[in-house]
Amino acid sequence: MRALTAIATATALAFSTATACAASSTERTVTGAAIGGTAGAVVAGPVGAVVGGTAGAVIGGPRISHRYKTCWHDSHGTRHCRWH
Numbered sequence: 598m599r600a601l602t603a604i605a606t607a608t609a610l611a612f613s614t615a616t617a618c619a620a621s622s623t624e625r626t627v628t629g630a631a632i633g634g635t636a637g638a639v640v641a642g643p644v645g646a647v648v649g650g651t652a653g654a655v656i657g658g659p660r661i662s663h664r665y666k667t668c669w670h671d672s673h674g675t676r677h678c679r680w681h
Contacts, residue, residue, distance in 0.1 A: 625657040625658055625659070626654050626657060626658075627654075627658075628653075628657075628658030628659060629653035629654055629655075629656055629657045629658030630650045630651075630653045630654035630658075631650075631653070631658070632653050632658050633649035633650050633651070633652050633653020633654070633656070633658075634646045634647075634649050634650030634653060635649070636649050636653075637649020637650065637652075664680055664681065665680070665681055666678050666679070666680050666681075667679050667681060
């Protein structure tokens with residue numbers, strides 16, 4: 598039972614580190630699965646990890662990457678924007 602919990606936790610951590618490079622829609626899915634799986638494992642063990650991971654993937658988690666947009670106007674009045 599402890600081995601299954603350790604495997605579920607390791608899998609959740611692997612998914613949570615993968616979210617740093619993920620796209621925004623994939624990022625929310627993987628983040629939700631990692632958070633749900635970890636919470637489910639803590640509350641109900643291996644079965645809770647599976648149910649929590651599934652629910653977290655469907656619902657989605659928070660967006661952890663912070664991108665912002667900077668816009669400016671050039672000398673011709675054309676608006677340019679860049680994502681950072």
